[in-house]
Amino acid sequence: MYDSVTFQIKEFSSEEFKYLTENCIQERPKHLGDRLQIDWGNLRINYFPKSSIIKVSNSLHKFYNSQILRLDTINSNDYSMSNVIETVEYLESAFQRDCKEMKLLGRFEYGFNIETGDYKPYADIIERFQSVVTTATNPFNVFFNKSGKPYSKFCSFTHYTIKCYDKGKQSGLYGANIFRYEIVHHSSVKTKSVFACKDISLADLLKKEIWEKCWTMIIKSFDSIRVLAFPNDGIEAYTKTLCYSYSMLNKDFKKSLKPIMAELKLVHDNLKESSTSPHSLIRKKMKEKFEKLITT
Structure with missing residues (x-):
């Protein structure tokens, strides 16, 4: 579930950094101004000798698989609670510090890789995502793909972004229908809010209650997505879901749509929650995936 993180350790001595580079990473760091930089697999490590601070960033999931x-160096498979525990214990041994000292800051990512069977993640699911409605209505935007057709969308808020993409295409696993749903916190402000903690560290990632809070964030955001009907649902249903889900149309014709919003919502929700809808399949599989990851 967890992916990219950034953490730092204070009062990290030059002797400790030397032990880390010589005994664990076994490479020489680069001198970059006031810092020393070294990569450990996919992890980017920056050490600041003058302030005795070490910062580590990137995907724990990829690090677990590769190191x-x-x-x-992949993150297209599952990353369970027991895998996270093993990763954190490995880092504790390498850095010779308790995980409570590894303070989370900056970007923080978590989500699910969901196999979609015959459904194409982008064409059949993601392309239908139009907006997310919470206290405000935010549109989904398409990520530019310089190599060809788009395979991902994102919806941004002040403190976080929802990312959805075809994990098979993103990972080069062509023919694999894997839908990735991900929440990205822009800073520790959002992470502290979701965790309901003022002091956050890698130790929190080992707690079941934190996993459950992240799950709540994921499923609430997914349930807030408004989608467009499929052509085979008919022009009437298509038009009604367009009026309900497209943020610009909602804004431009707010007064005209207000009297029929209850009707539009009913049509939209019936289609999205239908047992034959790929969206209801994804929701069901996300719940199953969470229960699997937290118990293995």
Whole structure:
């Protein structure tokens, strides 16, 4: 579930950094101005000798696969609670510090990889995502793909972004229908809010209650997505879901649509929640995936 994180350790001595680079990473760091930089697999490590601070960033999931399991640097498979525990214990041994000292800051990502069977993640699911409605209505935007057709969308808020993409295409696993749903916190402000903690560290990622809070964030955001009907649902249903889900149309014709919003919502929700809808399939599979990850 967890992916990219950034954490720092204060009062990290030059001797500790030397131990880390010589005994664990076994490479020489680069001198970049006031810092020393070294990569450990996919992890980017910056050490600031003058302030005795070390900062680590990037995907724990990829690090687990490449450095602990000795697989490729991938994150298209599952990353369970027991995997996270193993990763954090590995980092504790390498840095010779308790995970409570590894304070979370900056960007924080978590989400699910969901196999969609015969459904194409982008064409059949993501492309239908139009907006997310919470206290405000925010539109989904398409990520530019310089290599070809788009395969991802995002919806941005002040403190976080929802990202949805075809994980198979993003990872080069062509033919694999894997839908990625991800929440990205822009800073520790959002992470502290979701965790309901003032002091946050890697230790929190080992707690079941924190996993459950992240799950709540994921499923609430997914349930707030407004989608466009499919052509085979008919022109009437298509038009009604367009009026309900497209943020600009909602804004431009707010007064005209207000009297029929209850009707539009009913049509939209019936289509999205239908047992034959790919959206209801994704929701069901996300719940199953969470229950699997938290118990394995």
